[in-house]
Amino acid sequence: MGTHDLDALLSFRKSITSDRYGILSNWTAENSENICSSWYGVRCRKGTKRVVAIELVEIFLEGTLSPSLGDLSLLQSLNLCGNFFTGIIPPNFGELRVLRALNLSLNSLSGSIPAELGLLKVLGTLDLSVNMHSGSIPAELGQLKALRTLDLSGNMLSSSIPAELGLLQRLEFLALDDNSFSGRIPRQLGNLTQLTHLSISRDNMSYRRNPCKHW
Numbered sequence: 591m592g593t594h595d596l597d598a599l600l601s602f603r604k605s606i607t608s609d610r611y612g613i614l615s616n617w618t619a620e621n622s623e624n625i626c627s628s629w630y631g632v633r634c635r636k637g638t639k640r641v642v643a644i645e646l647v648e649i650f651l652e653g654t655l656s657p658s659l660g661d662l663s664l665l666q667s668l669n670l671c672g673n674f675f676t677g678i679i680p681p682n683f684g685e686l687r688v689l690r691a692l693n694l695s696l697n698s699l700s701g702s703i704p705a706e707l708g709l710l711k712v713l714g715t716l717d718l719s720v721n722m723h724s725g726s727i728p729a730e731l732g733q734l735k736a737l738r739t740l741d742l743s744g745n746m747l748s749s750s751i752p753a754e755l756g757l758l759q760r761l762e763f764l765a766l767d768d769n770s771f772s773g774r775i776p777r778q779l780g781n782l783t784q785l786t787h788l789s790i791s792r793d794n795m796s797y798r799r800n801p802c803k804h805w
Contacts, residue, residue, distance in 0.1 A: 594661060595641045596622050599632070601658035608652035608674075640664045647802045648672035648696075655699070660685045669693040671717070671802035676700065679718075684709040691715040695741065696802060698722060703742070708733040719765065720744035727766075732757040739763040743789065746770065751790075753778040763787045 603617045613630050626634035633643035641662050651673040660682035666689060675697040684706025690713060699721040708730025714737060723745040732754025738761060747769040756778025767789040775790060
């Protein structure tokens, strides 16, 4: 285990202000030798012991998202669904170049969606639903050519839906409901030939019944 990954996880641990059930009690420097075997929610690549996945789902964590998570250069999956994280999504998450799945849904995150997320070229799932994100959808998300699932429902997003989303040729699931968009639905969304689910209604509350998914 490189000290780089360890330092990143310890910094993230420090940004967590409440761990109601003590689930992360062994996330300590003293227990660093066991990071891949006993640290809850952490999965490593065999042989190298580099962190490739973090899954901390519905365990009532409170705090903020430490920018240190952006230093986990081999991270492929980050799932923090169903907690009480606040603050912004750090823009340096765009440096997670091998990230394939990002689920930050069902938290209390706010601020704008970082345009830097458009740099995640192999990202297949982006779920930021049921938070308090505001502002517009970054046009840069149209650069996510591998994206199959995009869920931004249940936020406070406004402005118009960017036509660049029509460039997501592999997209199968698109949920933008319960936001405050204005203007017309871009005709470019008609180019999404793989799409099997599309929801844009402002008052569609069905997303609240969707539980967190464990990957």
